[in-house]
Amino acid sequence: MPTVLQNIFRFIFLVLFQVLVLNNIQFLGYINPYLYILFILSLPFQIPRWLLLILAFILGLSIDIFSNTLGMHAFATVFVAFFRNGIIKLFTNIEEGNNPTPSFYTFGVSAYVKYVIVMVLIHHSTLFILEAFSFTHFWILLTKIMLSSLITILLIFGIQSIKTK
């Protein structure tokens, strides 16, 4: 039960932090980190996949409602949630029956770093491509994806390394 409660708090905190603080960061006009994806990254490994998808959809939709971009965040978040377990299996070898919550401690530093980078890149690319809806501003698009992903990844590492246990 504590895991459930912990995740509910994490959800609320990340959504509020995203819409009230991060969406107002407009550094250089390119950088807008989307830290809320950390919620999907930190769900326990054994969570039923249908529940994972539904949670991703709700999370994306909540962000959408607050930022006037109906559907975009929902699409990107569900997309990345669908590939989550595949990516985890790619980088780690978790034994049957184990149910770790992804972090530096359970995955090991190198596996967790790879996992976060791949997940964030998938999410941000989907999101920014959807937002632009064309490749006419390709280089701007690419810069946006790269810079924002970098900041999100650094934020996630920062938060995860502060966490004890």
Add this chain to the structure above:
Amino acid sequence: MKNLINFLIQYSVVFLFLFLEIISFTFIVKNQEYQKSVFLSSSNFLVSGMYEWNNSVVEFFKLRAANDNLSEENTALKNQIINLKNKLSTLTPEANDSIHFRIPPEMIYRFISAKVINSSTNKLLNYITLNKGAIDGIKVDMGVISDEGVVGIVKTVSNQFSVVIPVLNPKSNISCKFKRNNYSGGLIWSGEDYRYANLTDIARHVELALGDTIVTSGFTNSFPEGIPVGTIEDFKIKESDAYYKIKLKLAVNFHTLSHVKVINYLNFQEQKELEKKSVE
């Protein structure tokens, strides 16, 4: 039959995935209509309420800049009063001979002041939410300006809130012209920097210089003529081009925008109906 059920169970997650993605995508594509209906957009009561609360905190930190702005405007107004008084005093003796002076046109513009409670400058499609709506007399297609210049056009209105499409949105289309020689063109945002926009449709024979002032043309009913849009920052033209590539520095700083005025053009309806009739 059993195989079919097994198949469905085995791939149920994939179906769920596709189902959710299709819903999301439908949302994106229908976004236009959704914004019209105000439902689930930031005119939504709960969301706006929260943004208003957030804004009341943030506004505190912007007080200094707002004060500076106000005092500047105040001095400008005072100067204007003195100027007008001077003019008036020179005119009054001849006022009896009123045939020399044009009767001032009717005041056909009214202003509704409003506050920005949510805005963005870093997206490709930016929107601004105002804290006034239909109750305060705001209607769709009204122009929005700040003390510095043009902000945008009202897109959707709910009872207490309204959403504006600012210049920083490729969907906005505001017609503007050179203050100096009245050549008019369209204003388009390039999507990169909130401080700059592009001016299109200026033919190569037009003479222009860096720093020329661009104002609204008054051809769109949303704005009266002569409201500042920006100044020319840079312009280019190739041998083969028929039109200039002009970069404008916008007069309004969208990043610090907090108080705006919505323009209510009292003859809007009449003009629009007349124009519609003549097209038919």
